[in-house]
Amino acid sequence: MHIIRNRNLYFILPGALVAVSLIVILIFGLKGGVDVSGGSLLEISYETERPAVSLLKQRVSVLPLGEVHIQPTGDAGYIVRARNLNPEEKAALLQTLMVEGTTLHEERFTSIGPTIGKELRDKAWIAVGLVSLAIISYIAFAFRHVSEPVASWKYGLVAIATLLHDILIPMGLFAVLGEVRGAEVDSLFIVALLTILGISVNDTIVVFDRIRENLRFNKDHKIREQFETVVGKSIDQTITRSINTSLTVIIVLLALFFLGPESTKNFALTLTIGMIAGTYSSIFLASPLLVVWEKVSRRT
Amino acid sequence: MLKVRVAAIFILLATMALGYFLYVTEVPGNRFAFKLGLDLKGGTHLVYQADTSAVVSGEEADAVETLRDVVERRVNLFGVAEPLVQVDRGGVVGGGDYRLIVELPGVTDVDEAVRMIGETPLLEFKLIASGQEGAILGEGGVLNPSAFIETGLTGRFLKRAQLEFTSNAQAALTEPIVRIDFDAEGAKLFATITGNNIGRQLAIFLDGQLQSSPVIRDRIEGGSAIISGGFTPDEAKALVRNLNYGALPLPIALESTQTIGATLGDEALAAGLFAGIVGLLAVALFMVLWYRLPGLVAVLALISYILIMLAIFKLIPVTLTAAGLAGFILSIGLAVDANILIAERMKEELRGGKKPGDAIHAGFGRAWTSIRDSNVTHILAGIILFWFGTSLIEGFALVLVVGTLVSMLSAISISRTFLLALGIKENKGMIGFLMKSGFNR
Numbered sequence: 001m002h003i004i005r006n007r008n009l010y011f012i013l014p015g016a017l018v019a020v021s022l023i024v025i026l027i028f029g030l031k032g033g034v035d036v037s038g039g040s041l042l043e044i045s046y047e048t049e050r051p052a053v054s055l056l057k058q059r060v061s062v063l064p065l066g067e068v069h070i071q072p073t074g075d076a077g078y079i080v081r082a083r084n085l086n087p088e089e090k091a092a093l094l095q096t097l098m099v100e101g102t103t104l105h106e107e108r109f110t111s112i113g114p115t116i117g118k119e120l121r122d123k124a125w126i127a128v129g130l131v132s133l134a135i136i137s138y139i140a141f142a143f144r145h146v147s148e149p150v151a152s153w154k155y156g157l158v159a160i161a162t163l164l165h166d167i168l169i170p171m172g173l174f175a176v177l178g179e180v181r182g183a184e185v186d187s188l189f190i191v192a193l194l195t196i197l198g199i200s201v202n203d204t205i206v207v208f209d210r211i212r213e214n215l216r217f218n219k220d221h222k223i224r225e226q227f228e229t230v231v232g233k234s235i236d237q238t239i240t241r242s243i244n245t246s247l248t249v250i251i252v253l254l255a256l257f258f259l260g261p262e263s264t265k266n267f268a269l270t271l272t273i274g275m276i277a278g279t280y281s282s283i284f285l286a287s288p289l290l291v292v293w294e295k296v297s298r299r300t
Numbered sequence: 301m302l303k304v305r306v307a308a309i310f311i312l313l314a315t316m317a318l319g320y321f322l323y324v325t326e327v328p329g330n331r332f333a334f335k336l337g338l339d340l341k342g343g344t345h346l347v348y349q350a351d352t353s354a355v356v357s358g359e360e361a362d363a364v365e366t367l368r369d370v371v372e373r374r375v376n377l378f379g380v381a382e383p384l385v386q387v388d389r390g391g392v393v394g395g396g397d398y399r400l401i402v403e404l405p406g407v408t409d410v411d412e413a414v415r416m417i418g419e420t421p422l423l424e425f426k427l428i429a430s431g432q433e434g435a436i437l438g439e440g441g442v443l444n445p446s447a448f449i450e451t452g453l454t455g456r457f458l459k460r461a462q463l464e465f466t467s468n469a470q471a472a473l474t475e476p477i478v479r480i481d482f483d484a485e486g487a488k489l490f491a492t493i494t495g496n497n498i499g500r501q502l503a504i505f506l507d508g509q510l511q512s513s514p515v516i517r518d519r520i521e522g523g524s525a526i527i528s529g530g531f532t533p534d535e536a537k538a539l540v541r542n543l544n545y546g547a548l549p550l551p552i553a554l555e556s557t558q559t560i561g562a563t564l565g566d567e568a569l570a571a572g573l574f575a576g577i578v579g580l581l582a583v584a585l586f587m588v589l590w591y592r593l594p595g596l597v598a599v600l601a602l603i604s605y606i607l608i609m610l611a612i613f614k615l616i617p618v619t620l621t622a623a624g625l626a627g628f629i630l631s632i633g634l635a636v637d638a639n640i641l642i643a644e645r646m647k648e649e650l651r652g653g654k655k656p657g658d659a660i661h662a663g664f665g666r667a668w669t670s671i672r673d674s675n676v677t678h679i680l681a682g683i684i685l686f687w688f689g690t691s692l693i694e695g696f697a698l699v700l701v702v703g704t705l706v707s708m709l710s711a712i713s714i715s716r717t718f719l720l721a722l723g724i725k726e727n728k729g730m731i732g733f734l735m736k737s738g739f740n741r
Binding site for chain 1: 560
């Protein structure tokens, strides 16, 4: 009951985080990775010592490749970013990076044309829309018998509002990371956001399910209880499982972040932040919002 | 009671059998060995854009399918193990463009790969517009495109090419020529084109270069044409080989390239496996410490979940990518969610005064609605992701969807069987302790 009674207190943190996230996203924007924005990325490693960045930059500057970014990676490697390159241009670039007296290995190369990147971005928006719509519809359907005192579609809408909170926070984090550490938003990031939508709604559903059960119990036993009380009781009854179900997911995500492959580190980070935000929001945001909505609609 | 115990023993044996299957099939060359994606074993991923603008509308799909076959034949010639060539349609947002995706595991020399695919000649037959015979070359000797009319006859209709030599007795010099035979459809088209355009010139293009433009003297039945154009014997031989290996029916343009070195792939795989094992152990530890007996049962169910999933990966087969591996590791954390919901519910029922057996039944029964509702959202998200996905992401989506379905099975039926098979009657003493959770003693 404590949570419902002091609900406004618990709205402060997520409210502030969402506001900050929105502001940093607007100011910094998200830095698109190669697969989202198009362009090319070449990762190379030198067998012994790597040449200085300035030397490579100077050598590359004579090539007609436009702007080329060179950034150190690992102990003896570089990541080189440029516009979309064809095989000849790439061969020329590699040749140029092969400074006399060094042995160079090509670790990976990605070059994505502009149309594929655009298609991916368009698809991402549509996918986010579709997932949200599917979740609202499903919740509205699953809770269709619960219409008193709050209509079932309102459960769906509240779930989506909290989901928005869950994905805005990792997005804000990446806007900041992009600015300070050059972190990029790639297609895996979009996948992570979509996965957060699918997973973090679980905890919300567990609480809603309990509210549904308690409402039905009260109806069957002709018990009159305030909606606020029912919701508060439901949260108390489910808080342990909400935290524990998220905790097991966060445990494996942390293993993936700290020990897993380089290519899925950002993915694991995005999901971890999203899961933490999701756990918080399903306990302190979703059901309290239902109570607020019920109060507002009763007043009018 | 006997029935559940038999079922529990059966599940244990089946799990062991599954483990044995996973172990023995993991030898190189076995058809059930794990299929690793390019990002885990190194290789090249190429995306070509197919230009279907010259194809009669409605036949694009066929033409692209032919293109796929041709490129696949070429790719097979490289001697790459398990190459993948597939057609991808841009879909609604992609403007319906056709793309060809070529995956070459183990090939990291992308330039070589691109050269080998691109070497395939593009053969086209075009009519020279009447009155334009003198104007086929524009300013500076560049071909004047408006002088040529597309006929729709291309290398797509080629049956085979042969090297021949002209028997020109007068010159005492034999010139190599390339004789091409069209398939039935191509022969019909060729007969129509030649029949309708007697007296005009038919230009033969190879890779956009004008080879020759003989005058059509008669309707040609039988579907053979000769390409001559001052070849040296070697050039003609190479052309015949390339045409037979497959003339590209459509022009293609390289849109994107991805190469991953073998070392990077190996490292990613090792790191992924390590993270998976540590994640599994940590989750198992948490479940046993917090949920005690039901937690231990959940861990057993989780192990069978992992074995079932791995077997599915081998049997379908699912190509494992870094994203897929991440999805699988994530699903380990998700798979016990149902067990947590059930264990919590059981605890409530026990607290409400139910006997252990009844509490187990009620726990599973009552937790079902929330398990169902939350799993449906996973599946919905997974399906949408699958649609969204490029080949690297499809693996993730597939793991999410299949994992959700399998985990429902393992968390519900397998754990229930195990718990009931234990035959707990009294909720007292040691058993009472084992059925509690968290900080409760």
